[in-house]
Amino acid sequence: MNSISFHKARLKTVLLGALISLLYLQPLQAQNASSLQADKKAIVEADNARFTVLTPRLIRMEWNSSKSFDDHASFVVVNRKLPVPAYTSKRENGWLTIKTGELEMSYKLNSGSFNQENLKIKMLKSDTISWSPGKKQKYNLKGTYRTLDNYDGDTHLHNGKKIELEDGILSRDGWYFLDDSSDLRLDNSDWPWVYTRENAGTDWYFMGYGSDYKSALYDFSQISGKVPLMPRYALGYWWSRYWSYSDNELRELTANLKRFNIPADVLVIDMDWHRQGWTGWSWNKSLFPDPAKFLSWTNENHLKTTLNLHPADGVAGYEDDYNQFAQNMKFDTTGRKTIPFLASDKQFMSNLFDVILRPIEQKGIDFWWLDWQQWPNDKRITNLSNTWWLNYVFYTNMDRNRETRPMLYHRWGGLGNHRYQIGFSGDTFISWKSLEYQPYFTNTSSNVLYTYWSHDIGGHQLKHGDESVDPELYTRWLQYGALSPILRTHSTKNGKIQKEIWNFSGKYSQVQYEAIRMRYTLVPYIYTMTRKTYDTAIGLCRPMYYDYPKAEEAYRFDREYMFGDNMLIAPIGSPAVEGFSKVKVWLPEGNDWFEWHTGTLLKGGQILERAFTLNEYPIYIKAGSIIPMYGENVQNLDSNPEDITVAVFPGNNGRFTLKEDNGNDKAYKDQYASTEFSTSSNGREVTVTIGGTTGKYDGMPGKRRYILKLYGSEIPQKVLVNGKAVDFSQTLKDGNWSYTGRELSVNVSLPLSDTRKQQQVKVIYSTDNKADINNGLVGKLKRLTQLTAELKSMDNGIYLPEALGNAEETNRALEYYPQNFYQLIDKFNADYQKLPVIINDLRGVNKENQQKLLKLLQ
Incomplete structure (x- = not known):
């Protein structure tokens, strides 16, 4: 391809990407004024006031002495x-009253700017929820920090102060008030840019929702922008460490990950990629002799790569692209003085991307780790937060100039930052207190849509x-990480901290x-829930009061x-005592809950109070x-695999x-x-229906092999696939079924079929026999394996009692x-009762070791 053809093709690609962005991602960023103005039918004007009915729960209220109402985007709206x-x-008796199905707002006509005497709102479905200015x-259920x-944990180690979380959208008061009067605005240019305005007047938003928290978050997302869907690879394992890694070291690290069969998707390269210090824009060639070839290697190995940026030092004279950058900025290069950093300068930021950053991206950097830690506000627009603004600028620039999904990894800058996805929570201390605090911190962040x-x-x-590093603490933290928004291990530059498995x-x-593997197993479920976050604004990790507000x-x-919708997590945050971590868990009423790792169905x-060994975790699945799920052969998330496991948990009609x-x-x-997957029960028969796939997307598999996995299942008498009986096999193969004693699961392999074709599996159980196996049997078998291993290690001369050996081998x-399923279960129960005496x-x-073994039977 000649140079002219190449640039024409590149221009076509950029234009196509911009068009797709315009069509699909609004209102992630302000595109033009028309996309921000409310429908005229939603607006009611009265004197110098303007009211906009945005949703049944949400009203905008403006007052301006000159009636100069502003419809530009703000940083939040x-x-x-x-x-x-x-x-x-209606206007009656000197009052304007606006009534929706949820709210009634009253404003006293000709009474001037809003105050507690002339403006009142009440919720129509509640006698106790009302609001007036100043209330x-x-x-408040809090937001983030x-x-x-x-x-x-929640205590600063140097000054002893507690974290004071910002207020969130949600409150048990049942209402939310946003004063957007003084917030900066974005202009209507092709790349909307910050500007200050005069004669701003009053610009308020009120939302009344009672305890309907989900509707409140959805309504807020309608005006503040959706939470954009992350690339699927972001849900995989991120390897990160502050370390002066070289090309050789990172290749060796990756080889070890593969050697130990550890899947990975993201390689985070911290500050030492820079030529000098912790900032700058040029590669350290002593560590990366040829960055382009290194990034070509990461791409070949399905690793997405991000670099850490601390941009505050500007563009120094030693940077590779200094001359071109200075020329574009018309900056005097005499003495090669540093070009100062100014985030509000559109010319500076445009050149930063065009001259310096985008060429690095095009060599293979997939997203940026933007780690602003310097002066809080811009030096020209003094009320402009550098953190907030840089998040906006970096994300929207990627959105404008890439065909792939934009993503940014950054620090929280304030309300509205949910539009830029992934937050970096900072440098915590390695302690049980920190692990104990993070689930609460993550939960409340969903209250400002900052869910990742x-x-x-x-x-x-x-x-x-x-x-x-305390190995138990790290292991429990990794288990929590696998059930958190992003699984990224990290540590500071300290040779004593080694987190490689x-x-x-x-x-x-x-x-x-197993924790990392579980994360990859759950990706289809997690990705579906991140799609739901995009659609509804409900976070992946959300507080219990979203679903159970009463x-x-x-x-x-x-x-x-x-x-997500189906899994409840009660995270472990303290060390084990005598081999067990105890957790007090609340299981909401309305359904039963299946404790996955122990196989216990609970009301x-x-x-x-539940107790867990190291290889167990408090995961509760709605009955x-x-x-x-994905299978164990998935090593990265570049594509949707042909094979999908459909896991069905004990309970009726899912x-x-x-x-x-x-x-x-x-x-x-x-x-x-x-x-769509569904189950139905009829006596001792369970029917699982796998619906034909609807819709389409680029790269969609035309055929798929489903593996049905029924947890907590007795061994059936017969299994039918699409109406035909299939055979039992000790090893699962196409067109048959097997049983896994370790998980007490029936596994059915369906043939490779057209994804648009419906399939059905019927599992028929004995009507003459029945066994309760969801009473913790999985946990008992697991702990017996641990018990026998510890017993054998105590003294090589110990004879293993027959009843113990038989019980421990029941799964096999x-x-x-x-x-002989029912006979084996009966024999296990009988032998298990004898074990304490044995x-x-x-x-x-000795007695001490006996007590240690007996605890595994409790």
Whole structure:
């Protein structure tokens, strides 16, 4: 391709990308004035006041002495052009009254600017919720905070102060008030830019929602912008460490990840990629002799790459692109003085991207880690937050100039930053306090739509006096990380902090590996829930009161959270005592809950104290849930695999709709696919229906192999696939079924088929026999394996009692002799009852060790 053809093709690509952005991503950024102005039918004017009915719960209220009303985007509000809700407006007895199905607002005509005497709002469905100017909230449920730098849990280690979280959208008061009067505005240029305005007047928004928190968040997202869908790869494992990595070291690290079968998607390269210090724009060639070839290698290995930026030092004379940058800025290069950084200068920022950053991106950098830690506000526009503004500028620049989905990894800058996805929470101390606090911190962040915090999993820095990483603490942190928005391990530049799995003993490394693998297993479910966040503004990790607003426990159990719609997590935040981590968990009423790692079906509507060994975690799945999963062969998230596991959990009549798309294009608003899974029960028969996939997207698999996995299942008498009986096999193969004793699961392999074709599986159980196996049997079998291993290690001369050996091997016997399922379960129950006496009678085992073994039977 000649140069002219190449540039024509490039221009066509850029124009196409801009068109797609305009069509699919509004209102992520302000595009033009017309996209921000409300429909005239939604507006009521009275004297110097203007009221806009945005939703039944949300009203904009403006007053301006010159009636100079402003419809530009603010930093928070970027859209007002919404469907006009039903409402009435009347003027009577000197008052203007606007009434929707939810609110009644009254304004006294000819009474001037708003005050508590002339403006009142009440909720029509509540006798207790009303508002007038000046009223203060009492029960705000909080939002988030800029950084956890130097915090040990919620306490600053140096000054002892507690974190004071910002207020959020949600409150038990049942209303939200936004004063947008003094907020900066964005102009209507092709790349909307900040400007200051005069004669701003009053610009308020009021939202009344009672306890309907989900509707409140959705309404807020309608005016403040959706939470954009991340690229699918962001849900994978991020390897990150502040370390002066070289090209050689990173290749060796990646080779070890592959050697240990650890999947990974993102490689984070911290500050030492810079030529000098922790900032700058030029590669350190002593570490990366040829950055382009290094990035070509990362792409070949399916690793997305990000570089850390601290842009405050401007563009120094030693930078590779200094001359071109200075020429574009018309800056005197005499003495090669540094060109000062000024984020509000559109020319400076445009050249920064055009001359310096975009050429680096085009070599293979997928997104930026923007780590602003310098002066808080711009030096020209003094009320402009550098953090907020840089997040906007970096994200929207990527949006304008890339075909792939824009993504930014950055610090929280304030309300409206949810439009730029992933937050970096800062440099926490490595402690149980930090792990204990992070779930609550993450939960409340959803109250400002900032749902994708990326924490330093495992903590950033050791506390004074600590010499190494506590393996139990790191393992529990990694388990939490696998069930948090972003799984990114990280630490500071300290040789004593080594978080590579292969640096831990087998007891810990195996559980760490299982945590990362579990994350990849759950990606289809997680990605579907991130799609739901885009559609509804409901966060992936959300407080319990979203789903159970009337229950007091939902507010008291503030570390507990829903992980999507079907999973409840009660994270472990303290060290084990005598081998067990105890957790007090609230299980809401309305359904039963399946404790996944122990195989225990528990009643909803109760508070329990549960105990977990290292390889167990408090994951509770709504009874009857269907969870789509990936298999263990997935090593990265570049594409949607052909094979999908459909996991069905104990309970009646479940339903789940899997959402998929290209994973990294901008067309996800309309180009996606849906596949519905459902179950129905009739006596001792369970029917699972896999609906034909609807919709389409680029790269969509035309055929797919489904593996059905029924957890907590007895061994059936017969399995039918699309009406035909299939055979049992000890090894799962196409067109047959098997049983996994370790998980007590029936596994059915469906043939490779057209994704648009409906399929059905019927599982028929014995009507003569029935066994209760969802009573913790999975956990008992797991702990017996641990018990026998520890017993054997105590003294090589110990004879393993027959009843103990038989009980421990029950999981394998179920696979070998499926026809003896009920007899084997009965025998296990009988043998298990004998084990305490057997262990007490063991010769050669001291009392202390006997007690240790007995605890595994409790």
